Amino acid sequence: MTTTTTPTNFTSLGIISPLLARLTELEYQLPTPIQARVIPSILAQRDLIAGANTGSGKTAAFALPLLQQIHTEKQLTSKNTQGNYVTGLILVPTRELAKQVADSIKSYALHFNGMIKTVAVFGGVSANTQMQALRGGTDILVATPGRLLDLISSNAIKLDRVKTLVLDEADRMLSLGFTDELSTLLALLPKKKQILLFSATFPEEVQTLTQELLHNPVEIQLQSADASTLVQRVFTVNRGNKTALLAHLIKQHQWRQALIFVNSKNSCNHLAEKLSKRGIAAEVFHGDKGQAARSRVLDAFKAGEIEVLIATDIAARGLDIEKLPVVINFDLPRSPSDYMHRIGRSGRAGEVGLALSLIDHDDFHHFNVIEKKNKICLEREQVVGFEVDDIIKDKFPAADKPMAKPEGSGKKKRKNKTLVNADIWLRNS
Ligand code: ADP
């Protein structure tokens, strides 16, 4: 039997020097576990399904080998981009993620001195500017499906020379919301191509789809609660008392920043108004805002200029907000996968993070489902001053007695409810 030693640095993974130099500048000292595992398979042209925790460096895991492949190929053939073709196509679910991924790729490619062209295309902004950017083709295109289809129909770009297709947030891209767009796009791609799927979650529903799509894929799943630097907590609160509790937590803990998730555009605005009445300034981020406003708000949040941001699930996937201290589920997400993605905006790149979910009676059952699907098991807690009424307490079975073990949760048992003084346990966050 031969044993292989896992390469421990970017050099031993075979990464070429222009990229190595950039990684040094970016202070990427070592590859993350998912990077170490997938880079060799991607460079070996294999199809791949890669699952790894939020914030574990999946972007560089596909971007570095993709850049390297394209650069090496271009050097060999000394060809420039031609016509309206694209070589590496990356599909993502949201506009902001398209921009973020393209920016990361441009940054990694800095020492190729302009030899690799990367373009991002997404809706909500002028298609003309994007058409101009695509003139003469591009090496790498990061796109949301809808705008990409528009650009294809106006002949701004052609997909028949794509060599590698990446689906970032792959389970989302393969979910119902994108079925039509994705199947139209897939039909336009050449038969022979490399396909790479990346996500923190691969729910059962998409697993059969992935098997149909990929050719003899390498599958690497590194999701692990142990690898997470994120603390999850859940508070029971009386119905109608969530806003007061939220305001209390924000004021008490003075987090440098907080990202709060709700389930609708209206709820974003509504909650912002209610917080404002309690003396807390908050901005909102949702799909009804114009793209200019969306970009401005997200950039300001990423730059630390906004302290409290209330968002819908358009902010749940992929966004990398440096050192975000806390994510709060004011409303629970409908899908258990989205819970993992939402909370994964905090605790990224090995930083500590905190995820709080506020649940009232109406949320109780759904939170059980979220736990079960995600194989987590959290203690129900209450905050001093916001104790659940006795009458309502009866409707919180877990608050009084241990619940049945969620699937796959090993020996862990849900502990009895505890009454916490939020000061104590949040002090460090
Ligand atoms: P994911 O897609 O897995 O959620 P990202 O690709 O957005 O995670 O990366 C999360 C953060 O980790 C980013 O800020 C990125 O710059 C940083 N990062 C990625 N790889 C490394 C590395 N090898 N060393 C240090 N930081 C890294």
Ligand code: MG
């Ligand atoms: Mg990502």
